[in-house]
Amino acid sequence: MTALPPPLVDPSWLADRLADPDLVVLDASVGAHRHAAHRIPGARPFDLDGALSDPASDLPHTMPSAADFQRELRALGVHDRSTVVVYDAAGIYSSPRAWWMLRAMGFDRAAVLNGGLPAWQAAGHPVTTDELPYSPGDFTARPRPGLLVDRDTVAAALADPDTAVLDARSHERFTGAAPEPRPHLRRGHLPGSTSLPFTELLTPDGRYLPLPDLRARLAAATAARPRLVTTCGSGVTACILAFAAHLTTHPAPAVYDGSWSDWGRPETDLPVTTGP
Incomplete structure (x- = not known):
């Protein structure tokens, strides 16, 4: 291998x-x-x-x-x-x-x-519209607990002074100034979380920033807290932050799987904050 x-x-x-x-x-x-x-x-x-x-x-x-x-x-x-x-x-x-x-x-x-x-x-590499055939594989799932977490884990993280919870949505969605693309969701953010829009970790042409820049931006957002949970709208762009943390060897980042689609539902009694 x-x-x-x-x-x-x-x-x-x-x-x-x-x-x-x-x-x-x-x-x-x-x-x-x-x-x-x-x-x-x-x-x-x-x-x-x-x-x-x-x-x-x-x-x-x-x-x-x-x-x-x-x-x-x-x-x-x-x-x-x-x-x-x-x-x-x-x-x-x-x-x-x-x-x-x-x-x-x-x-x-x-x-x-x-x-x-x-x-x-x-870069000038080829693309195609063809779909090539392939045979089934033998992939084996071996779940690792803790990389994807639920709302209870996130609620505990928000109360933990050693854990930073970073929100990858736009700053306007974080503050509640802009509506959610899923209109049934409340506006705002998790109390105690920090805004770090995923776009701030990328170059204008959609690549990751160099490692020193990633490290600096994550360090500023986490305030050197040793544990990290990332969130977003539905658990997708939160992974941009978590992957950047992995690249910079931040210990044990985790992703809130349901993210705001879970926390921001109006039928829950989960606390929501608006503003900066």
Whole structure:
């Protein structure tokens, strides 16, 4: 078995390995980007909007059961020996979520393509509209508790002076000045959480900032607290923050799986704060 890939790879790294029979490229695009006309040759659909969200949950993008995740990854042709590269058509948006889910299921042989499909195309690499056939894999789910957490864990984290809770939504959504894209949700944020919009960790062309810049921005947002939980609208862009924390070796970041789609529901009595 080959060595583990670095967690973040550039287009040239992927292009050099595209013909490797043990490489699996997964397109984790969501929303309108899910229907992009072109894909990286051989890419397979990691369906965060459908099969790879929990069908038993009324919340979007929540983690399916280990058995369901294993079944879907095997159907995508992923083996335990595979090297997986995930990307999305927006640049860096939903691909860190796919990476985080793989890690939460015990799979470490995965990488995020920095800049996603736009960076791949900007570098002059080929795209296709063809879907290539692939055979089922033998992926084994080995869940790691603690990487994806629920509202009770988050409530305890908010009361813990050693834990920073970072919100990846826009600052306007955080303060309640802007409405939520899911109109049934309340406006505002988790009391005691800190705003760190995911866009502040990315370059204008949709790549991660250099490591020293990531480290500085995370250090400022966490105020050097040793534990970290990230949240967002539905658990997708929270993974951009958590992945950045992983890149900078912040200890044990966790992602609130339901995020604001769970906490912000009007039928709950969970506290909400508006303003800065």
